[in-house]
Amino acid sequence: MAKELKELTKRSDNYSQWYQDLVIKADLAENSAVRGCMVIKPYGYAIWEKMQRILDDKFKETGHVNAYFPLLIPKSFLSKEAEHVEGFAKECAVVTHYRLRMNADKTGVEVDPNAKLEEELIIRPTSETIIWNTYRNWIQSYRDLPILCNQWANVMRWEMRTRLFLRTAEFLWQEGHTAHATKEEAEQEARMIQDLYADFAENYMAMPVIKGVKTVSERFAGAVDTFTIEAMMQDGKALQAGTSHFLGQNFGKAFDVTFIDKNGKTEYAWATSWGVSTRLIGALIMAHSDDNGLVLPPHLAPIQVVIVPIYRNEEQLGRISAKVSGLVANLKKVGVSVKYDDSDNKKPGWKFAEYELKGVPVRLAMGGRDLENNTIEVMRRDTLEKETVSFEGIEERVQALLAEIQKNIYQKAYDYRAVHIVEADTYDDFKAKLDEGNFILAHWDGTLETEEQIKDETKATIRCIPAEGDTTPGKCILTGKPSARRVLFARSY
């Protein structure tokens, strides 16, 4: 679309506005006519498709299969699991009628009062209830277990304050729901998925994450344990990038899902559930991008390489196109997604800015002098460095550069985080360091009261009890009471 390229707000001026500008200007998503629901535009959706393909392959490699369960959930299902109802049966979209009719003055349609549902239906905020109601009929014996299902779906939570990708009323996600014969197996599944998510975040999104377990108050409603991966954004805030829940027998009991075990005894099935969502696109943007626009890791970039010809006339363009066509074919052959942009209604400078904004990892440019010298200009998006190199062997150079960029983006995020995870041993120090945009490892007395007071006073929450790191006991920063170990605090999205 031909439109003016406008400057982004700088991160240092207003991080939140920078994010908003970037999502819109890079054509990733926009708000829709329906409050809180976004339109994911083709460029944003292409990133989601890349994420989906990689994750889906990983789920299948680890024995999972996809299925599809209904969008709508009977209202009564939500109240079957005592904690689940507290967490999810609140802000949600309720279907009460199933028909419209022409209004009296024929100017439009209205709800037909005669078409009221006997029981209201809820648009799924998450699918544990409808799925466990289904599993009841799938499970009789331990031989029917494990069940390892995933679904790619839309879900809806009626959020009051929404932000594109990060918090929207409707979002896209995958939700895994597994059933097991033993506690150990279910716990192992939940932890395995946490590792899978961490691997995806670090090796594909180039985003280092901290693995840990949630406190009781931050747990998924209905879970025994919630395993999380937490990432640091460039403003020092945390973003929960994926969660995997060990649900114990809570849903087995709520939906009466029992099986005969190896010893002939009747047992309730053990459950896990886990999900990542289009929120990850928000995380990807905030973890790496800069004041010029998106910085996308090559593994997730819809376009990995763009080639821009710089020409004075049609004859020169023809020569450049001829020279470049083999390169395009060769890159495609080795699986590199490449675009040759010879559109004639935009100047090279406009194109350069556009592809920088869109975070294309490698930009190649070829002009008249390059034709003469058998060279090509290479620009890498992560560092904005340019160099003119020989056209010979350019395919290998581009591939190596993509790998190097992937690594560098991760390292940059890792280094940033390394200096922004700090310890605090007093509450004043805690508050000061928090305001400087840090994750804070601090002692906590383990009580809900302390956790809530800190949250109320500082907006920081316990992101997780980290799986790795210092486990030395100490004293709570707020109450001075004994603390088993340091936990991770941060403000979060």
Next chain:
Amino acid sequence: MAKELKELTKRSDNYSQWYQDLVIKADLAENSAVRGCMVIKPYGYAIWEKMQRILDDKFKETGHVNAYFPLLIPKSFLSKEAEHVEGFAKECAVVTHYRLRMNADKTGVEVDPNAKLEEELIIRPTSETIIWNTYRNWIQSYRDLPILCNQWANVMRWEMRTRLFLRTAEFLWQEGHTAHATKEEAEQEARMIQDLYADFAENYMAMPVIKGVKTVSERFAGAVDTFTIEAMMQDGKALQAGTSHFLGQNFGKAFDVTFIDKNGKTEYAWATSWGVSTRLIGALIMAHSDDNGLVLPPHLAPIQVVIVPIYRNEEQLGRISAKVSGLVANLKKVGVSVKYDDSDNKKPGWKFAEYELKGVPVRLAMGGRDLENNTIEVMRRDTLEKETVSFEGIEERVQALLAEIQKNIYQKAYDYRAVHIVEADTYDDFKAKLDEGNFILAHWDGTLETEEQIKDETKATIRCIPAEGDTTPGKCILTGKPSARRVLFARSY
């Protein structure tokens, strides 16, 4: 899941019951707790994933991109296009509230009357309205065109009588929505997609289709022309397998989507929309399957080859497994989806019946004698023919057999259809041939009244005005009035 294999109802006894039995017993789908909404089970969903992958590749090859638009549509949008409202603003799920609360006696949740939406929202029955409302902001100049978006999504139509896959309240589909600068380009797009769908149906689903255009009364609500592909099921009924609509400027006008054309004039944008759904799984089942179960064309079979060992003891199983492991690896290497079923809790006979029921195209079995003779038993699902062949070169033989099965399934369906498309020149003959389970090419006077009377009296509809075939004029079978050409009548799903 360990469960009893039960006989299917025979097609000749009760075709409809046979279909229902098969969907359930082959673990494709089941009804859910929500009226009219199905659970698509892993085996059924795996077929859908294969369909999606193939179609998605074809859409991308032809220049389309994926995007995602909101699930919910403001009620008022549905009334903006005069004909669209008639077709879609009737039986649909209406969201009226956005919150639940605990009820007075704390036994469950109820709708919070204070959380009533100002304007009701409709779960999309199709997305033309919300998408064209979005396109208004995407389109200013002819340079912004064409827009070639597709989305993979769930939609909902509150059907009164539902059947798994064929007609469900919620279903999964893809919906393409394109915007163009000229009438010609939009029409060409709609026809190109019809061809793409026909290619998919014939070369992947192995299901011959008749291409044609719908009559006014059978058109999509809001379309200028609806292009369809119609398939014949084994009971002689028609199934509309995919439609592609040329929408003219109807949605451009309804949502005020204009652009400046090459001559500087303001014009309304031209539109198409097109979709296929999980209904295709129903078509696939009904087109090919038999009294033993599913018959799946290899291109869409989740498991293309199953290998069953027949052994007397662990030692023998070990030798079979060792011998077969290379075959499994080699088949996977060439992209064949293969399963080696050495589960020890089911007898070979049970497995044979199970994989027949599930329509696995090729079954290989190896027993003690095969070990001695260096042979393997090959069974093809389409004809149920078995032969024992040399183990040498089995990979090539299996690949050739898969290609042969794909071709044979298509040919069988084609031959069946060839003898069941007949002409009728009197109304009595028409009715008799219809009752025998035929598609009928007959003359029609072109009026809505005649079309409706025939429908009322015989339940046959005009499936399409075929794109190919006899165009000789004649006399209407009902009224005797002049007819421009024969059209295709059938009873349909």
